Amino acid sequence: MDTTKRRSVLQRTFTPCLRQDMTDGYKHLGEKRNEVILLVILTVSDARLAAREEFNRSRQPSLSHRQNVERYKKFVLLPLSKRKFCQECQQLLLPAEWENHFGHEVLTDITNAQLKRPSQILYPLENKKTNAQYLFADRSCQFLLDLIIALGFRRVLSVGTPRLHELIQINGCEEQQFNVKSLLLDIDFRYSQFYTEEDFCHYNMFNHYFFGGKVAQEVCRKFLHEEKGEGVIMVTDPPFGGLVEALAFSFKKLIAMWREAQEEAHSSKEMPIFWIFPYFFESRILEFFPSFTMMDYQVDYDNHMLYKHGKTGRKQSPVRIFTNLSPSMIVLPIEEGYRFCSLCQRYVSSENQHCEMCNSCTSKDGRQWRHCVLCQKCVKPSWVHCNTCNHCALQDHVCESVQVGCFICGGADHKRSTCPHFSMTRRAYQADGKQRQMKNKKLKMGTIKKPSVKQRKMRVLKGKIKNKKE
Ligand SMILES: C[S@@+](CC[C@H](N)C(=O)[O-])C[C@H]1O[C@@H](n2cnc3c(N)ncnc32)[C@H](O)[C@@H]1O
Ligand SMILES: [Zn+2]
Ligand SMILES: [Zn+2]
Ligand SMILES: [Zn+2]
Ligand SMILES: [Zn+2]
Ligand SMILES: [Zn+2]
Structure with missing residues (x-):
């Protein structure tokens, strides 16, 4: 099935709420869209909380998790020839349902091995x-699991990492001595067809919402509290478009839940975390989690043309692991070119050279960076020092002093950040600060064309119309 067809099929079927959940992840944060999201998180009132819960409730899927578990039990008892999965509805089918899926693309002979790899x-x-x-x-995925085992963890809270969860479950089934367990928290309710309520919670990581209510929340709490909270690590790989603030808000809730199991004396202990995210979010993540360090390991994906290792994809994935564990403990594979820097006490990628001036292995993107004496720091290899801007930038950048006025309305007396035509709504729903910054940088560097006055006026007009609608 091609991508467009698949997407439209998904839009028609399974549960409309799933599709809605995926696109409305942020909107769960508050009903009123023209509020600044961060404020909503921090000062959410009772009324709004109720509205939010009502919104979440209205997104409940047609079949409950329990019903899906019962269906699974029946499904595994069927002979292979009767085990079907409708690709269009993304649903395991019981024989009585076959006729409803007539004409749909259906996978047959679903083996137990396939059922264990829902992803x-x-x-x-x-x-x-x-x-x-x-x-x-x-x-x-195997690297992450090996690392988790080597570090001695026994329980993994898999937040938005279905494939890691799956790998842990498979190992648990196949090897008696394998003693790592995983609980998956994910917004993708299709997984409830394959996992019990003890293994999977339908969860929104943008507002720490358990769709299964108190019962599901208790499953998570119990999981975190086993062995007094010892041996647990949270691994999360959120969608990259996600707001760091919102994610941090939820992760702090999960950390607080874990901390309840800690004795007073250990109340300042941190729950170990691997947060997988692109390197250019480093400063944003550190704002919320100052104890985190970014590892050099480049996380690769199967279905991302750019972030995929190998012939077709770009070799250098920008996705990294952020962790509050000591960097010296995170051993990166030497066979993939990583090496240990004894001065930094951490593993770094092969190109990442130790800079004596910065006293650190400074590369963020896997390329060798160069020290600029004037900037007093290492910079990307493609940058040169610009005397007009007083810092390093791309050779063909547009110098800062040349850029006067506002990018949005063209007004000469203010900058985009204080533009009176740029409503709070649009600001809040723009990408995360870092993404904005990146775009600004690109504008400054001239990699994005500066909009013409006419284009800017059109934008203001569109913004006004949109705001009226909202
Ligand atoms: C970038 S993918 C990461 C998948 C991971 N690399 C793996 O292979 O297991 C993001 C994951 O987060 C989940 N997700 C997206 N939005 C979410 C939300 N608001 N709350 C919880 N999970 C969400 C997706 O369903 C998906 O599984
Ligand atoms: Zn179907
Ligand atoms: Zn170093
Ligand atoms: Zn340097
Ligand atoms: Zn410089
Ligand atoms: Zn310049």
Whole structure:
């Protein structure tokens, strides 16, 4: 099935709420769209909380998790020839339902091995804006699991990492001595067809919402509290379009839940976390989690043309692991070119050279960076020092002093950030600060064409119309 057809099929079927959840992840944060999201998180009133819960409730799928578990039990008892999966509806089918799916593309002879790898049967969701489901390449997934085992963890809270969850479950089934467990928290309700309520919670990581209510929340709490909270690590790989603030808000809630199991004396202990995210979000993540360090390991994905290792994809994935564990403990594979820098006490990628002036292995993107004496720091290899801007930038950038006025309305007396025509709504719904910054940078560097006055006026007009609608 081609992508367009698949997408339209997904839009028609399974549960309309799933599609809505994926696109409306942020909107769950509050009903009133013209509010600044961060404020909504921090000062959410009772009334708004109720409205939010009502919104979440209205997104409940037609079949409950329990019903899906019962269906699964019946499904596994069927002989192979009667085990079907409708690709269009993304649903396991029981014989009585076959006729309703007449004319749909159906997979047959679903084996137990296939049932244990749902991420291979289910189509990755492809909403580019908020959630493209980028699945780990086997190499990266196995690396993560090996690392988790080597570090001695026994329980993994898999937040938006279905493939890692799946790998852990498979190992658990196949090897008696394998003693790592995983609980998957994900907004993709299709997974409820394959996992019990003890293994999967339908969860929104943008507002820490458990769709299964108190019962599901208790499953998570119990999981975190086993062995007094010892041996647990949270691994998360959120959609990259996700707001760091919102994610941090939810992760802090999960950390607080874990901390309840800690004795007073250990109340300042941190729950170990691997947060997988692009390197250019480093400063944003550190704002919320100052104890985190970014690892050099490049996480690869199966279904992302750019972030995929190998012939067709770009070799350098921008996705990294952020962790609050000591960097010296995170051993990166030497066979893939990583090496240990004894001065930094961490593994770094092969091109990442130790800079004596910065006293650090400074590269962020895997290329060798160069020290600029004037900037007093290392910069990307493609940058040169600009005396007009007083810092390094791309050779063909547009110098800062040349840029006067506002990019939005063209007004000469203010900058875009204080533009009176740029409503709060649009600001809040723009991409995360970092993404904005990146775009600004690109504008400054001239990699994005500066809009003409006419284009700017059109934008203001469109903005006004949109705001009126809202
Ligand atoms: C970039 S993918 C990561 C998948 C991971 N690399 C793997 O292979 O297991 C993002 C994951 O987060 C989930 N997700 C997206 N939005 C979410 C939300 N609001 N709350 C919880 N999970 C969400 C998606 O369903 C998906 O599984
Ligand atoms: Zn169907
Ligand atoms: Zn170093
Ligand atoms: Zn340097
Ligand atoms: Zn410089
Ligand atoms: Zn310049």
